[in-house]
Amino acid sequence: MPGNRLFYGFLLAVAVLAGPACKKYLPDDLDYLSEKAVFTTTLYQPVLGRTTFYSNVFNAGQSSLPLNFKIVNMRTRAGNAVDLADSSVEVLVWKKGYTGLEKTLEEITQKRKPEKHPLWEIRPHSGEFVIWAEATNQQMVSQPDSGYFFDVDVSNSGGRRVFKNLILKPLSQRAYEPNQFDPVTGQVKKDNNGNILHINPTVNNITGDLTGKALTADQVRVYFRKKGEGNSLSFQFLDKDSLPIDPAKFNRTVLDSVVHGFNVKKTATSLAFDVAYPIPLIRLKTRYTNNDGSQAAVAFTYDRLGLGGIRSTSSLSFNFRIFEKGDWEIVFHFYKDNPRFRDE
Numbered sequence: 001m002p003g004n005r006l007f008y009g010f011l012l013a014v015a016v017l018a019g020p021a022c023k024k025y026l027p028d029d030l031d032y033l034s035e036k037a038v039f040t041t042t043l044y045q046p047v048l049g050r051t052t053f054y055s056n057v058f059n060a061g062q063s064s065l066p067l068n069f070k071i072v073n074m075r076t077r078a079g080n081a082v083d084l085a086d087s088s089v090e091v092l093v094w095k096k097g098y099t100g101l102e103k104t105l106e107e108i109t110q111k112r113k114p115e116k117h118p119l120w121e122i123r124p125h126s127g128e129f130v131i132w133a134e135a136t137n138q139q140m141v142s143q144p145d146s147g148y149f150f151d152v153d154v155s156n157s158g159g160r161r162v163f164k165n166l167i168l169k170p171l172s173q174r175a176y177e178p179n180q181f182d183p184v185t186g187q188v189k190k191d192n193n194g195n196i197l198h199i200n201p202t203v204n205n206i207t208g209d210l211t212g213k214a215l216t217a218d219q220v221r222v223y224f225r226k227k228g229e230g231n232s233l234s235f236q237f238l239d240k241d242s243l244p245i246d247p248a249k250f251n252r253t254v255l256d257s258v259v260h261g262f263n264v265k266k267t268a269t270s271l272a273f274d275v276a277y278p279i280p281l282i283r284l285k286t287r288y289t290n291n292d293g294s295q296a297a298v299a300f301t302y303d304r305l306g307l308g309g310i311r312s313t314s315s316l317s318f319n320f321r322i323f324e325k326g327d328w329e330i331v332f333h334f335y336k337d338n339p340r341f342r343d344e
Contacts, residue, residue, distance in 0.1 A: 031158035034061030039152070042166050044129060047183070048142055049173040050278070050323045051091075051133040058127035058154075066125040067156050074120075074150040076141075082148060084140065088116035091132045100286030105231070105262050108276045120168060122152065133278070133323065135170070142172040143184045175324035176224045177295070198222075201318040201332060208337035219336040222318060228327030233259060233279065234272035235298070238333045244269040245334075249341045252301040252313065259296060260288045270329075277325040295319040300332075305343035314339070 041057040060067060071085035096111040119135040122128065141147065147169035154161050172186040180189050180197040189197045199222040206215045235258075237245035246268045247253075255264055260280070261273025280286070285293035299317040306312035322328055 031064035031156040032062065033067075033154070033156055033159040033161060034063040036061035037063050037154065037161065039127075039163055039166060044131075044166070044168050045143075045171055046131045046168075047171045047174060048131075048140060049133055049136050049175065050131075052131050054129040055126075057129065060127075064156055064158060067127065067154055069122045069124055069127045070153045071118075071120070071122050072151050072153050072162070074148055076148060077146040084120045084135075084148070085118050085122075085150065088118055089132070089134050089139075090114045091117050091134050093117075094282070098281050098284065100260060100284060100288065102260070103262075105274050105276060108281070127152075127154075131170070137173045140170055142170045142186075145169075173324075175226070175322065176328075177321040177323075179224070199224075201316055203316060205312060205314045206316065207314070207340040209340040209342075210337050212340075215334070215337060215339065219334065220316070221333045221335055223331040223333065224322070225329045225331065226324070226326045227329055229325070230327040231275055231277065231325065232272055232327045233261060233275045233322070234265075234270045234327075234329045235300075236270045236329060236331045237300075238331060238335075239338045240335055242333070242335075245339075247271040247300070249339075250300040250302045250316070252303050253299070254301075257287050258298050258300075260286065277322060279320075279322045290319050295321050298330075302339075302341060304341060307344050 037058070037060050039058050041054065044054060046052040058069075073081075074083070074085045075081050091114065092112045093115045094111060095113050098108070098111060102108045102111075117130070117132055119139055120129070120131050123130070147167060150166050150168065152163045152166060154163060171183045172181075174181050174183070174186075178199050180199060181187065182189050191197060198218075200217040201220055201222055203215050203217050203220055207213070208215050208219075235247065237247060237250075239245055247266060247270065248268070255266070255271075258271070259273055259275060261275040263274045265272040279296050280289050280293065283293045285291060288296055290297045297317065297319050299315050301313060301315040303311055303313045316332060318330070318332075320330070
């Protein structure tokens with residue numbers, strides 16, 4: 001027993017003395033890069049001309065964070081190198097939060113500042129992909145073209161992996177929604193009989209002046225027209241003879257709730273606002289949008305005395321988005337019958 005105690009004491013002494021010496025040769029703790037890390041989405045089909053974010057597309061597994069992400073080897077399907085992920089363009093980036101309560105166009109302008117970004121980029125530590133609205137049909141190919149291949153280099157101090165052959169296949173630029181354009185060909189869509197499809201608003205309790213019958217949505221067509229490169233949006237109403245209807249006839253319309261615009265200009269033929277694009281500016285529910293904030297929501301309302309002297313309220317409403325800056329006009333065409341504005 002005494003011999004055993006001496007032996008174990010000797011081992012303990014050796015361990016204590018050797019510990020500090022050995023520690024000098026141990027490597028620092030390394031991060032871990034999981035073999036199970038994976039991109040959960042490998043095909044990206046954004047619509048050109050619209051800023052689009054792809055979040056939560058990378059599963060890091062048990063990897064140590066933060067990770068470093070970089071797009072490499074971006075190329076066409078034929079293998080020709082492209083610099084879409086390397087060269088930078090000027091884009092507008094929000095520096096302060098948009099609330100929908102801004103009182104002037106300048107107030108909105110001050111919240112966005114230009115920055116340089118690649119048209120197609122990956123956030124360096126989150127793995128989130130972004131395509132910017134400045135990526136248009138002039139800068140990038142769109143379907144039916146086969147698009148682009150690219151690889152992503154993912155690393156931390158524990159290692160590096162390259163995820164190969166992710167695919168970017170943009171859809172053709174469409175300046176507004178809703179629209180009647182095929183997302184792949186860009187051509188106007190037609191029904192089974194070869195007739196061009198049209199955009200229609202929501203019609204509520206509007207009586208046709210000629211027929212005395214309720215108008216339906218398919219009796220009113222909506223046209224989007226770009227008339228310049230400024231920052232305005234106007235609304236026009238046409239009767240069945242394509243003549244202007246005075247917007248004042250929609251006498252219950254709340255002008256400051258039509259759209260988040262400024263310096264309203266009301267004439268006998270149109271209603272115009274100075275606006276910032278895109279519309280809506282971000283996805284946020286405001287007094288100018290639908291319930292989830294994804295679309296602008298306009299309503300033009302009027303009332304009149306109906307049968308029996310009962311006051312009747314009628315409305316024309318429409319949800320939309322416009323992505324491309326310009327002087328845009330939205331036209332509502334009552335091409336079958338005119339609305340009845342007069343009292344009975």
